[in-house]
Structure formats: C-alpha cells, structure tokens
Amino acid sequence: MYDFTVCGAGPVGSYLAWRLSERGQKVLLLEEHKKIGEPLACSGLVSRNLKGFLPGNFFSGTEYIVEREIKGARLHTEKKTRTFKSDQALVIDRLKLDKLMAKKAEKAGAELVTGARLFSFFESKNKVSLYVKSAGFQNKRTKILAGCDGPLSVVRKNMGISPPNLLHGIFCYTNEKPDSFVDLYFKKVPGFFAWRIPRREGTEYGLACKKNAKKHFEKFSKKLKFSYKKVYSGLIPYGLLPRVTTRRTFLCGDAASQVKPHTGGGLLYGLTAADVASSLIRPDEPDMKSYEREWRNRLAFEIRCGLWVKRSYSMPSPLLNMALNSLYSKHEKRGLEMDRPSSMW
Numbered sequence: 001m002y003d004f005t006v007c008g009a010g011p012v013g014s015y016l017a018w019r020l021s022e023r024g025q026k027v028l029l030l031e032e033h034k035k036i037g038e039p040l041a042c043s044g045l046v047s048r049n050l051k052g053f054l055p056g057n058f059f060s061g062t063e064y065i066v067e068r069e070i071k072g073a074r075l076h077t078e079k080k081t082r083t084f085k086s087d088q089a090l091v092i093d094r095l096k097l098d099k100l101m102a103k104k105a106e107k108a109g110a111e112l113v114t115g116a117r118l119f120s121f122f123e124s125k126n127k128v129s130l131y132v133k134s135a136g137f138q139n140k141r142t143k144i145l146a147g148c149d150g151p152l153s154v155v156r157k158n159m160g161i162s163p164p165n166l167l168h169g170i171f172c173y174t175n176e177k178p179d180s181f182v183d184l185y186f187k188k189v190p191g192f193f194a195w196r197i198p199r200r201e202g203t204e205y206g207l208a209c210k211k212n213a214k215k216h217f218e219k220f221s222k223k224l225k226f227s228y229k230k231v232y233s234g235l236i237p238y239g240l241l242p243r244v245t246t247r248r249t250f251l252c253g254d255a256a257s258q259v260k261p262h263t264g265g266g267l268l269y270g271l272t273a274a275d276v277a278s279s280l281i282r283p284d285e286p287d288m289k290s291y292e293r294e295w296r297n298r299l300a301f302e303i304r305c306g307l308w309v310k311r312s313y314s315m316p317s318p319l320l321n322m323a324l325n326s327l328y329s330k331h332e333k334r335g336l337e338m339d340r341p342s343s344m345w
C-alpha cells in the first residue's frame with residue numbers, strides 16, 4: 001500500500017510528490033496524459049517568489065526555465081496607459097517546468113505512472129481504494145489521496161465538493177518582436193482582462209473571461225492587429241472553497257481553487273499549499289484540520305482581496321480609471337506585488 005497517491009502530475013502534483021518522497025513517504029503519482037505538461041494551458045508569468053520553491057539551477061544552471069525577465073507592466077484602459085516599473089516578474093517555460101518537476105519527483109523516489117486516469121475512489125477507515133483506467137496498471141490502495149487534478153478535479157467531485165467559479169483562458173504565440181514589459185488591457189472582455197506577454201522569442205496574446213472566450217479573442221486580435229494559427233486554452237478556477245479535505249483525502253492547487261482571482265495565476269499559491277500539505281499531513285495519523293487551517297492562514301486573506309480586485313474590473317470605465325489613478329500614484333515607483341493583492345491598499 002502507498003503512503004500517498006497524488007492524482008495529477010501538473011506542477012503542483014509533481015511538486016507535492018517530490019516533497020513527500022524526500023520525506024521518505026512511499027508515493028504514487030498518477031497522470032492521465034501520456035506526456036507530462038501537455039496540452040499546454042498556462043502563460044508562465046510568475047513572481048520571483050517561485051525561486052523559494054525550486055533549486056537554484058532552475059534559474060541559473062542547466063535546468064534554466066526562465067524565458068524572459070520582466071521590467072514592468074503597462075495597464076491600458078480605453079483612455080489611458082499607466083506604466084509600472086518593477087523587476088519582480090519572470091516568464092518561464094511552463095512545459096519545461098512540468099517536466100523537470102516530474103523528474104524531481106521520480107528522482108526522489110515517487111512512482112510516476114502516465115496514461116493513468118483516476119476514475120473514482122472509495123475511502124474507508126484506514127485506506128483509500130483507487131479505481132484507475134490505464135493499460136496494464138491495476139487498481140491500488142493508498143493511505144492518503146491528494147487531488148492535484150486541476151480545475152475539473154475528479155477527486156473534488158468524488159469528495160462531494162461543489163466546483164468553484166471558472167474562467168476560460170485562451171492565448172496564442174506570434175512572431176512579434178518582444179520587449180520586456182507585460183501589457184494588461186482592461187474593458188476588452190467582461191469581468192477580466194486581456195494580456196500581451198513577451199516570450200523568449202515572439203510575443204503571446206491572451207485573455208480570460210466567463211463566456212465566449214473564442215469570440216472575444218477574435219475581436220481582440222482584430223483590434224490589436226495580430227494574427228495567429230494555433231490557440232491554447234484552459235480553465236481558471238477562482239474563489240474560496242468551503243473545504244478541501246475529508247478524512248483521508250485532500251485537494252491542492254487548481255483542484256482546491258488555490259489561485260489568485262485577480263490575475264488567474266495559480267502556480268505560487270498551489271506550491272505554497274503543497275508545501276503546507278507535505279509538512280503537516282502524515283499517512284498514519286492524517287491531521288487534515290491542520291492543513292485546512294494552515295493553507296487558509298497563508299492564502300485565504302489574499303484570495304479574498306484578489307476577489308475584490310477582480311470585481312473592480314467590472315466597474316464602469318470612469319470608476320475603474322479613478323481606481324487605477326489612485327493605484328498608480330501609490331505604486332508607480334515600487335510596482336505592484338503580484339502575489340499579494342492586499343498590498344494595493
């Protein structure tokens with residue numbers, strides 16, 4: 001029997017499996033896709049705080065994942081552009097990150113099985129029985145199950161937890177010469193924003209919204225005059241879930257909606273929660289209450305603040321402009337703290 005089974009080898013699942021294996025736990029890591037990191041559905045714009053989770057050679061050695069160091073952000077409304085200078089953001093190669101994380105997990109001792117989809121599970125007093133669809137891989141038993149299976153989590157559904165709100169994100173790559181600023185365009189889509197991100201070579205355009213993302217994206221491409229052949233897309237959960245644990249099962253990452261509602265970024269919050277889980281949850285005496293308490297201590301306040309910021313995107317243009325003016329006068333020089341929306345006030 002495994003100590004832990006982690007469902008989903010996205011960045012959060014692989015990181016959790018890696019950390020747990022390092023602590024000497026027997027870990028099974030299940031991934032439904034054959035190839036780690038695919039299909040791609042992330043821009044990889046993160047704060048430098050990511051360095052706190054990963055070894056140095058991800059940032060300066062052979063496993064280098066950084067595509068571009070960002071010098072600031074331009075915030076556009078219909079009338080005005082405000083430029084915030086800041087060197088806190090990085091654009092990373094998300095595919096490479098996922099592959100490296102899964103490799104780290106395996107190297108630390110986790111058993112990675114790809115092409116293995118968890119269909120359902122049954123939790124009893126001392127174990128969780130897993131029903132997995134995979135060629136040549138049988139159903140298994142585990143002491144603890146971690147659902148790191150993304151926005152449409154099967155684990156969450158089986159736990160009887162209602163799904164969070166979802167945005168539909170869509171983006172493409174163009175050959176346009178990149179600079180080192182990120183652009184955010186407000187009032188291009190209802191309730192969120194569109195973006196332009198410089199990559200290693202070329203430039204990414206994208207947006208997220210609740211409905212009709214494709215239609216909004218076509219309109220956005222006409223307005224900004226870029227053309228594209230292929231689009232990438234995915235779902236972004238947001239909002240606090242009332243609970244993310246049962247007796248022997250817990251959620252982490254997008255499955256737990258541990259995401260910044262004002263940007264849609266989930267990497268930093270998901271890794272933060274995975275750190276908490278790997279240090280608090282023990283297979284023989286699972287203390288899920290501590291995990292619920294501690295991840296909320298670290299993230300819930302910022303998620304609530306992020307929800308307020310996200311609401312401001314729907315304000316009428318004059319009000320949004322006033323809010324951005326006030327933000328600009330306060331933060332023009334030192335920039336905005338990407339991971340802490342509370343720092344805006």
Ligand SMILES: Cc1cc2nc3c(=O)[nH]c(=O)nc-3n(C[C@H](O)[C@H](O)[C@H](O)COP(=O)(O)OP(=O)(O)OC[C@H]3O[C@@H](n4cnc5c(N)ncnc54)[C@H](O)[C@@H]3O)c2cc1C
Nearest residue numbers: 008010012032043044045118150169234253254265266267
């Ligand atoms: C368009 C877009 C742009 C984004 N840009 C950014 C950004 O710039 N910065 C940022 O921080 N975040 C960004 N995000 C969010 C970020 O991608 C997520 O927060 C992050 O991927 C969460 O990682 P995760 O491991 O929790 O989930 P995922 O990355 O979704 O990984 C879940 C894994 O579980 C697997 N899986 C699912 N179900 C099962 C099953 N039943 N059995 C086995 N395996 C299963 C999936 O195949 C997948 O590999 C963006 C998201 C979108 C959609």
